[in-house]
Amino acid sequence: MTIYALSSGPGISGVAIVRISGKDTASVVKILTGKSLPAPRMASLRKINKIDTSELIDEGIILWFPGPESYTGEDMAEFHIHGSKAVIDALHASISKIQNCRLAEPGEFTKLAFQNGKINLLKAESIADLISAETEIQRQQAIKIMNGKSADKFNNLRKKLLKILSYVEAKIDFPDEDLPKDILNYIKKDFDDVYKNIIKILDDQKVGERIREGFKIAIIGPINAGKSSLLNHLSNREVAIVSEIAGTTRDVIETHLNIDGYPVIVSDTAGIRDSKNEIEKKGIKLALKTAEDADLRLVVIDAKSVDFTSVLKNLLDENSILVVNKSDLIKGELNSEIKKFYPILISVKENLNIDELILKIKNKLKNKFITSDDILITRERHRQHLEQCLDNLKNFSIKNDAEDFDKAAEDLRLATRHLGMIVGKVDVEEILGSIFNDFCIGK
Numbered sequence: 063m064t065i066y067a068l069s070s071g072p073g074i075s076g077v078a079i080v081r082i083s084g085k086d087t088a089s090v091v092k093i094l095t096g097k098s099l100p101a102p103r104m105a106s107l108r109k110i111n112k113i114d115t116s117e118l119i120d121e122g123i124i125l126w127f128p129g130p131e132s133y134t135g136e137d138m139a140e141f142h143i144h145g146s147k148a149v150i151d152a153l154h155a156s157i158s159k160i161q162n163c164r165l166a167e168p169g170e171f172t173k174l175a176f177q178n179g180k181i182n183l184l185k186a187e188s189i190a191d192l193i194s195a196e197t198e199i200q201r202q203q204a205i206k207i208m209n210g211k212s213a214d215k216f217n218n219l220r221k222k223l224l225k226i227l228s229y230v231e232a233k234i235d236f237p238d239e240d241l242p243k244d245i246l247n248y249i250k251k252d253f254d255d256v257y258k259n260i261i262k263i264l265d266d267q268k269v270g271e272r273i274r275e276g277f278k279i280a281i282i283g284p285i286n287a288g289k290s291s292l293l294n295h296l297s298n299r300e301v302a303i304v305s306e307i308a309g310t311t312r313d314v315i316e317t318h319l320n321i322d323g324y325p326v327i328v329s330d331t332a333g334i335r336d337s338k339n340e341i342e343k344k345g346i347k348l349a350l351k352t353a354e355d356a357d358l359r360l361v362v363i364d365a366k367s368v369d370f371t372s373v374l375k376n377l378l379d380e381n382s383i384l385v386v387n388k389s390d391l392i393k394g395e396l397n398s399e400i401k402k403f404y405p406i407l408i409s410v411k412e413n414l415n416i417d418e419l420i421l422k423i424k425n426k427l428k429n430k431f432i433t434s435d436d437i438l439i440t441r442e443r444h445r446q447h448l449e450q451c452l453d454n455l456k457n458f459s460i461k462n463d464a465e466d467f468d469k470a471a472e473d474l475r476l477a478t479r480h481l482g483m484i485v486g487k488v489d490v491e492e493i494l495g496s497i498f499n500d501f502c503i504g505k
Contacts, residue, residue, distance in 0.1 A: 064090065065166035065174075066157045068150055075145030080153055083171060086162050087137040091124060093160060094141075094153075100126050110141065112156050119152045120144055134171055135178025176486060183486025184213045187441065191274055198323040203273045203437060212438045213485050219259055220481040222252045223474060230462070230471045253459070260452050263438050269430070270440040272357065276318060276327040277427055280356035282349055282377065285333030287364040288387040291410040293317065293330040296420075314352050321420070324427045329356070334374065353377055358426050360419075363400075365407070366391045378403050383422055390414060444484050451480040 064084025070077070082090055088099055093113055100106035103125065110119045123142035132138040143149050157163050169190070176186045188207035195201040206212070226249050281289045294300055297317045315330040331349030332342065353359050359382040361374050366388055378384060386392075386400065389407035396405070406422060408415040439445050454477035461470035 064160075064163045065170055066090075066154070066163060067166035067171070068154075069140070069171075070145065073145075074147070078143055078145035078150050080141040080143065080150065080157075081138065081166075081171060082141070082157065082163075083132070083134040083136050083138040083166075083174060084162075085137060086160070087139050088126075088128075090157060090160055090163065091126060091139050094119075094156060095124065100124050102126055102128050102131075105142075110143065110153065112152065113159055114156075119156065120149045130178070130180075133180065134174040135180045136174060182210075182213050184216075184484065185210065186486075191440065196318070197320045197325045199273055200325055203270065203440065206437065207440060215259075215263075215438060216481055216484050217487070219256050220478055220485075220487075222256050223478045223481065226252055227471060227474045227478060230467055230474060234467050234471060253455070257452070257455050257459075260448055260455070264445065264448055264452070266437065266439055267430075268439075268445075270437045271442065271445075272430060273325065273437075274440045276325040277358065277430060278356045279326055279328045279358045279360060279423070280331060280349075280353045281329065281360045281362055282331050282353045283334065283362035283374065283385075284364065285335050287333070287362045288410050289333070289362050290315075290330050292360070292362060292385070292387065292408075293328060295410050295413075295416060296328060314348055321427060322424055324424075326427070357381065357430060358383070358423070360385050360423075362387055365389050381426075383419070383426070385419060447480040447484050451477045454480065 064082060064086040066080060066082040068078060069081040070079040091099055094110050095108040096111060096116075097108060100108070105123045105125060107121065108124045109121050110124075111117060112119055120143045122144070123140075125140040125142070127133070127138040127140075129136040129138065141153060143153060154165070158165070172181070172186050172189055175181045176183060181189075185208055188204045192201065192204035192208065195204055229245055229249055281293055283289055293315065297319060314332075317328055319326045319328055329352050331352050332345030334346055334349065337343050337346065359377050361377055361382055362385045363374070365386045384400070384403040384405040386396070386405045386407045388409055388411070390409040390412045392407070396407075406415060406419050408419055410416070439448070454473045458470050458473035458477065461467075461473060
């Protein structure tokens, strides 16, 4: 099938781009323009007509990309037209009437690029990340992955394991032949290198995932402490309902913010108190779970009626900031029990010291977002495959030392497979190729 879809953003715009890919792309271009194909990768101004009435839809730029030198690896074309809904709908309607043409599914153009070997799985994921990037640090990370350094790293580790596996396979096929000492040293050296590299990659404090998904900040505290007001103030809009009625917030309310280029998800939670209301009790339980999972907790208490329970004290650690709201109402000294946690005194209502709180949040973010070129894991999928790879390597080492080569080889195959699945590359034939290239079998 030949697929088509609007590739630019929806809504009114100066220019919209409709992309087409598939073996019938050339026919679609000829039918809609009534002319021969334009020169490859050269912008050509053409009139675009309805296929049933020859009525003019629009006049726009046509770009023709013959496969395999295209984004998808197939014949592909782009129609650059005026970005009104009417023009886009008319073009879509005409293409849909052409045989073997259908609307593309989400991500299908990039999926085709992957399936046709134009990009690896990591690059496909980084393209999605780049499109959805909301902050500068997210854009930078997506570009790093797109440049292929991560894929090269995983592919190089995988090649080393394939080489080791080829030696182990040779030992299984020719048990009477002893492997040369230099090969045994090579196996030991490369195995240790791969093992240590994977441990180092996994010990990344999940920075890549934090950048991609957002740094989680939970606002937690007793009822009527001003948690929802603080969320609204940080967001510069009415995200949460604010009321004098205790226990207004029952569920977790989230908003995505950009703080100095750092992606942040701020969660407002139910007020912590003893309650007999079943719905509120569930909200409190959810609040504590959100606080537990957060990267940073803002523990907000009310200056005029301090409710500093043991539950809140237990949440105060290096990943927490104690915030005393309604500080404009404080008369006298703060409670010594509170002062030892170095609180920030604010007043959301009077807009007091909010900048100081934001500065402290920024400093916490900087410590958590210490980035380097070594960020390789950006998704839980990557982490799971690496952890499973490491488990298989441990099993291989034990069985290889016990000279149980058949089982050791299977563990090494699984480890290699998990590395391959990160970049979307799994090919058993590579093992055979490595054996024949390195051993004169049958000589």
